[in-house]
Amino acid sequence: MSPSDAAEGATTQILGAVVASSVTVITVFFPLLLIPGLQGLIFGPFAIVVMSAVAISLLVAVTAVPMLSSELLRRLTATNGEVALQPRRSFAERFDRAYQRFENAYRRVLAYCLDRPAQVIGVAAALFATAVIVLELGVVPSEIFPASDSRFVQFDLQAPKARRSG
DSSP, X not given: OOHHHHXXXXXXXXXXXXXXXXXXXXXXXXXXXXXXXXXHHHHHHHHHHHHHHHHHHHHHHHXXXXXXXXXXXXXXXXXXXXXXXXXXXXXXXXXXXXXHHHHXXXXXXHHHHHHOHHHHXXXXXXXXXXXXXXXXXXXXXXXXXXOOXXXXXXXXXXXOOOOOOO
């Protein structure tokens, strides 16, 4: 199987899931565009950015990624004469080494935490209590939406006076 055939086959296999998840995200964020008032002014641009990013991501996922993956793969002749696909060794080896270092560090931290459950729960409770105290004392001000009395925004614009050229 050639790298381009492999990329095309993989894209065909994941296309349905990628399109479905993208359409779901876009559908969920679309109603934010319909919110009136100040809340609509706040969340409308956010919804546009998220929907645009997901749509562009979908386009990249079904066009650029398959093309780049077919370039990343190279053909190696197997012992039986068939063509086998493998990722380029240097990238895969570097990635595997970095991931192994991450996994080892994660295992050490996880083992440390599992050996000391009382300390972990104590630290979590202290952090939670600190967050509640900071919010209650007003150190970090918070409000969901400021009070608004109108759904309209008013602007006063003054254009410069025009001169006649003549």
